Amino acid sequence: MSLLPPPAPAGDVAASTSPAGSTPPGTRRPRRLTARQRLSRWDVRLSPYLYVSPFFVLFLLVGMFPLLYTGYVSVHEWSLLGGKGEFVGLDNYRAVFDDRYFWRAMRNTISIFLLSSIPQVLIALLLAGLLDTRLRGRTWWRMSILLPFVVAPAAVALIFGNLFGDRYGLVNSALDLVGIDAIGWHVDALASHLAIASMVNWRWTGYNALILLAAMQAVPRDLYESAAIDGAGRVRQFVSVTVPMIRPTLVFVVITSTIGGLQIFTEPRLYDNVGLGGSDRQWQTVTLYLWELGWRLRNLGTASAVAWLLFGFIVLVALVNFWISQRIGGSQHVRRVRGARRTP
Numbered sequence: 001m002s003l004l005p006p007p008a009p010a011g012d013v014a015a016s017t018s019p020a021g022s023t024p025p026g027t028r029r030p031r032r033l034t035a036r037q038r039l040s041r042w043d044v045r046l047s048p049y050l051y052v053s054p055f056f057v058l059f060l061l062v063g064m065f066p067l068l069y070t071g072y073v074s075v076h077e078w079s080l081l082g083g084k085g086e087f088v089g090l091d092n093y094r095a096v097f098d099d100r101y102f103w104r105a106m107r108n109t110i111s112i113f114l115l116s117s118i119p120q121v122l123i124a125l126l127l128a129g130l131l132d133t134r135l136r137g138r139t140w141w142r143m144s145i146l147l148p149f150v151v152a153p154a155a156v157a158l159i160f161g162n163l164f165g166d167r168y169g170l171v172n173s174a175l176d177l178v179g180i181d182a183i184g185w186h187v188d189a190l191a192s193h194l195a196i197a198s199m200v201n202w203r204w205t206g207y208n209a210l211i212l213l214a215a216m217q218a219v220p221r222d223l224y225e226s227a228a229i230d231g232a233g234r235v236r237q238f239v240s241v242t243v244p245m246i247r248p249t250l251v252f253v254v255i256t257s258t259i260g261g262l263q264i265f266t267e268p269r270l271y272d273n274v275g276l277g278g279s280d281r282q283w284q285t286v287t288l289y290l291w292e293l294g295w296r297l298r299n300l301g302t303a304s305a306v307a308w309l310l311f312g313f314i315v316l317v318a319l320v321n322f323w324i325s326q327r328i329g330g331s332q333h334v335r336r337v338r339g340a341r342r343t344p
Contacts, residue, residue, distance in 0.1 A: 067311070073304040080298035092305035102306070104281050105289040106313075108193065112268070112285065113261035115197035121257055124205050125250070128212035129238050142213065145206030156203055157270030164195040186272055192283040199267045204260070208253050215249035216242055251325045255318050262314050263287055286310050 074092055077085030096102050131142055148156070163170045164185035172182040185191045219242060227237045243250070265287040269275045276292060277284020284292075286306065294303030 070304045070307050073300055074308055076301055078299075078301040078304070080294065080300055085301070088301070092302045093309070095302055096305050096309065101281055101284070101289060102286075105277070105284050105286045108189070108268075108277070108281075108283055109262060109264070109285045109287075111190070111193045112196050112200070112264060112283070113258070115193055116200040116264075117254075117257045117261040119197075120201045120205050120208060121250075121254055123201070124208035124253070125212055125243075127205065127209040128216055129242065131209070131213050132216045132242075142210065145209055147206070148203050149207045151203070153203070153266040154270055156199055157267055160195060160199045160202075160267075161271055186278065187282070189278075189282040192271070192278065196264075196267045196271060196283055200261070200264065204257070208257065211253055212246060212249060215246040219245045247325070251322065254321050254325065258317055258321055259314055262310070262317065265291070 075087060075089055077088050077092075079085065127145060131138065131145075135141060165172070166182070166184055166186050169185065171185070176182065183191050185195050223241050223245070224237055227241050232240065264285055268277055268283050268285050268288050269291070271283060272278070275288075276296075277288050281289075287310070290303050290306045290310070293299050293306060
């Protein structure tokens, strides 16, 4: 038996002995792209980045750069009139931590935030649920809840400042009619926090309700029909169908309410005629404390340190809110899976 391979047919021999680099018969050479085609391909690849680039450019100019520059100012002795001073490191942060008014401002900020954000989100959720039903004049009701958001914050603060006046306020007059003593809305810390929180809730509840309403209208109506067939009432449908389906939007509303509640400035600034947060800083928030340091005491270095501390605190609270919402959503998913497994 011969160990050599069998001779190849004549056509194969000719093909195998073709010159190197030549194209085998039956195949086409790849056509070279023209300049217009290459430009079109680059346009497809780069156009999305060009479309979103204005946002990032503006963010770098008005967001990231001021943030980094504030951090640079916070480690220097910096006056509003004298300008940049010597490098002091973390001395500005130590001075802030040693100031009792900073901790009072933190307490006031957290108190006003809890009294405003939690009721605000809950009431907005209930209002959105009511507006999602078949009401008469639904468009009118939906537009009417947005009217407080259109009113200027200064006008809102002035109106509520007169409503909660210590002597001639409408609220104290109503309390006097039912035999309740007048409340020092500008003296007592908790009372002033309630008054400021009522301003925030009145202005922002309708805005958040419309955001949640838009999410509710995107929920498939087949889910409600299936829940009704299973015997679920309106309340059960709202708790078991609506709320889980709008959870991403609800998380967004909670996080934005958290950021806005911790940065509150206009309402406590205009709550009285002085604008410093009370005679003993009863309702002075962190942003108002920052404003007093930077523009009244002209200490921009310490004010920048307060700004960075507030930034870190807001990020921490927002991450905690996000983690809690994820845990709640994960536990609901586990319950649904377990219920599906138990169903025969």
